[in-house]
Amino acid sequence: MPKAVAFHLQKGGVGKTTISCTLACQSAIRGAKTLIIDCDPQGNASSWFLHSSPSYELADVLQGKCYAKDAIVPIDQVEGLYILPTFGIGGTLKLYSETKLYDEPFVILDLVSELKSEFEHIVLDLSPGLGRLERSCLIASDEIVTPMVPEVFSLDGLEIFIEELSKLKKNMHSTVRHSKIIINSFDERIRQHRDIYAAAESSGRFTCYKIPVEPLFRKAQEAGKVPQLYKVRGRGMKVATIDAIKKLDEDIWR
Ligand SMILES: Nc1ncnc2c1ncn2[C@@H]1O[C@H](COP(=O)(O)OP(=O)(O)OP(=O)(O)O)[C@@H](O)[C@H]1O
Ligand SMILES: [Mg+2]
Structure with a gap:
């Protein structure tokens, strides 16, 4: 069954883009045709993976200026991985969300439903906040995972x-x-980290996951690379990070 997952918490800088995109990469590496929809007007996911400017972006699709297939581009480092981009510069998605989206709250749900005939796994990277755009993305998803x-x-x-x-x-x-929470940049040695993890878990409402502090994420983002395939001086991601990503990949797409 095709599935769409949004990664969201209204707070900024918690790792939404890092985790959503790394998991999209993992899904494609494992062989599923996977699409990242860059739903953030900042366009961070797009600037991470795209090295030239495509002709169209998400806002064009939402406004009927082009078909989704015209705007979706492959991420050439991994077969089966695609992105529906947003250009950070220009602010078209922001303008669209502040004006026209009010009249059509289900436009992203409709788009995601259409794209499920083409893609097995769809990842939505959201901007911080809980405004109209984020709400439309949340209801377009089958599951929300909170980093x-x-x-x-x-x-x-x-x-x-x-x-x-x-x-x-x-x-x-x-x-x-x-039903899933990811405690990101987790350090087992820090008591506050252990306490927050325990508090999240003790609510009984969530399955909790940990992703360790991983310096390679930032380096891969700076280099425009897929983190699983990137190495600095011969070293890739930590084993603990790889294990955490694999576990999440197994659980999220069930
Ligand atoms: N596990 C991690 N270890 C080390 N650095 C991390 C980790 N996760 C994310 N980062 C770094 O933290 C910064 C913020 O991450 P990211 O951009 O993914 O957050 P975000 O929630 O998407 O932010 P925004 O709310 O602005 O969209 C980035 O520089 C990223 O490389
Ligand atoms: Mg982000």
Whole structure:
């Protein structure tokens, strides 16, 4: 069954782009035809993987200026991996979300449904916040996975997200699942990290995962590379990171 997964928490800089894109890479490496939809007006996922500017972007598709197939481009480092990009410069998606999206909250759901005939796995990378654009993306997904960092206010942020999502699901009659949390940049040696993980797990509502601090993520992003295939001075990602990514890949697409 094709599946669409959004990675979201309203907080910025928690690893949404890093994790969503790394998991999309993992899915394609494992052989599933996979699409990243860059739903963030900052266009970070697109600038990570694309080295030249394609002709069209997500906002063009949403506005009917082109077909999705005209805007989707392959990420040439991994067979079967594609992106529907957003250009950070120009602000077309931001403008669209602030004006026209109000009248068509299901436009992203419709697009994702159409793309499921073409792609097995669809990953949505969202911008921080819980505005109109993020809400439309959340209800377009089958599952939402929440990345968070083990910091003092992160559990408050999670509570707010749970409450807002519950209202959104009710208002929009959505059945989107939210049962997985990723504690990102986790360091087992730090007591606060262990406490936050334990608190998230003890709620009993979530399956919790850890992704360790991984310096190669930033280096791969700077170099425009897929992290699983990138090495610096002969060294790739840590074994613990690879294991965490593989476990998430196994569980998320079930
Ligand atoms: N596990 C990790 N270890 C080390 N650095 C990480 C890790 N995860 C993410 N980062 C770094 O943290 C920064 C923020 O990550 P990222 O851009 O993925 O966050 P984001 O939630 O998508 O941000 P935004 O809210 O702006 O979209 C990046 O520089 C990224 O390389
Ligand atoms: Mg991001």
